[in-house]
Amino acid sequence: MDKNLINQGFSLWCDFIERDFLNSKFKTLISEGKILGATSNPSIFANAFKNSPAYQSQIQALQGKEAKEIYESLAIEDIQTSARLLRALWDENKDNGYISIEIDPLFCDDSKASIEEGKRLFQSIGEPNVMIKVPATKAGFEVMEELLAQNISINATLIFSPAQALECLEAFKRARSRGGVGKSVISVFVSRLDRCVDSSLPKEFQAQLGIINAKHIYNLIENFGDKDTRTLFASTGVKGGDLRASYYVDELLLPHSINTAPLETIEAYFSHNDTRLKDSNVDFDSFVGKLQNIQVQKVYSQLLEEGLKAFKESFVDLLQTLKR
Numbered sequence: 001m002d003k004n005l006i007n008q009g010f011s012l013w014c015d016f017i018e019r020d021f022l023n024s025k026f027k028t029l030i031s032e033g034k035i036l037g038a039t040s041n042p043s044i045f046a047n048a049f050k051n052s053p054a055y056q057s058q059i060q061a062l063q064g065k066e067a068k069e070i071y072e073s074l075a076i077e078d079i080q081t082s083a084r085l086l087r088a089l090w091d092e093n094k095d096n097g098y099i100s101i102e103i104d105p106l107f108c109d110d111s112k113a114s115i116e117e118g119k120r121l122f123q124s125i126g127e128p129n130v131m132i133k134v135p136a137t138k139a140g141f142e143v144m145e146e147l148l149a150q151n152i153s154i155n156a157t158l159i160f161s162p163a164q165a166l167e168c169l170e171a172f173k174r175a176r177s178r179g180g181v182g183k184s185v186i187s188v189f190v191s192r193l194d195r196c197v198d199s200s201l202p203k204e205f206q207a208q209l210g211i212i213n214a215k216h217i218y219n220l221i222e223n224f225g226d227k228d229t230r231t232l233f234a235s236t237g238v239k240g241g242d243l244r245a246s247y248y249v250d251e252l253l254l255p256h257s258i259n260t261a262p263l264e265t266i267e268a269y270f271s272h273n274d275t276r277l278k279d280s281n282v283d284f285d286s287f288v289g290k291l292q293n294i295q296v297q298k299v300y301s302q303l304l305e306e307g308l309k310a311f312k313e314s315f316v317d318l319l320q321t322l323k324r
Helices: 003-007 026-029 042-051 053-063 065-094 111-125 136-149 162-177 191-200 209-222 263-272 284-289 296-323
Strands: 012-013 099-102 130-135 155-159 184-189 229-234 257-261
Touching: 003 012, 003 162, 012 263, 026 065, 042 053, 042 296, 053 065, 065 099, 065 209, 065 296, 099 136, 111 130, 111 136, 130 136, 130 184, 130 296, 136 155, 136 162, 155 296, 162 184, 162 209, 184 191, 191 209, 209 229, 209 284, 257 263, 257 296, 263 284
Parallel strands: 012 257, 099 130, 130 155, 155 184, 184 229, 229 257
Antiparallel strands: none
16 A cells, blocks of 8 residues: 555555455455455355355354354454454554454444443454444444443444544543543445435435545544544445446545455555545535435434344344354
8 A cells, every 4th residue: 555645544444354365365465565454244244154165164063052152153263363464563553453343233222232242252352453343323332432441442333424423432532531542443334325315316416425424524533633533434335336446445545544445446446546645625514405305314314224224134144044
């Protein structure tokens, strides 16, 4: 990756892990300096465990155990492998070299269960460069505060609205006031916003709300002044349409930020390797005011509900598959 981008605090992370990939291409991406961290989610694990041959012998050997215990055995091994491969990057400056794992999505409204699971997962993995991923719900803000206060780094996920981001920042502030140390990222979902609204918009407004909303939230986070928190742009793959594959990376090359992208998006970015830092200045209110048929607050709520539902369904489906 371009040295100027890195020096300005921009990082590209990979939004994909799978066992064969970790032992091959993942190592190459790290050694070539193309990625500086990685993320995972329940849907990624569900797809890998169901479809990759790399897990089948271990799944067979674990039959007879509870489905969630099988899931955690598989996931923890992959997270440990990822963390060890990324450890040298983490040792450099503690800003990069992270891998994240999400708390059981079925616990998204249960702060007590989420806190217990977050601590247990972090301890079971036993690597310092792990972030516990917590959805930005009412219960989630309490979970983020408690885990970060106990020196567990946090990936706050499923952020669509500025209000969610500010709630995360306040939770992190409370945690740090209690002596918590560790890094935190606020995962702002980008392309899902455009996919939700673009069919209702004139051509000249399409593929813009996601970028403008993301930059608006980024500015709020930067102005808050927490140097240990970075904006992480997530949901940055392009699905269908005529956008270039790296659009949501190219447009969000901002200082002190991270873009976590699918493998094909990373490859598309490096095929032309745009290294120009972008301007984060946007007139969010003016742009939203032009979207006459779009009620942005309702869109935020809809996307959060859909995101939580999708992760829950993927997780339940995975557990049923592991039961055999």
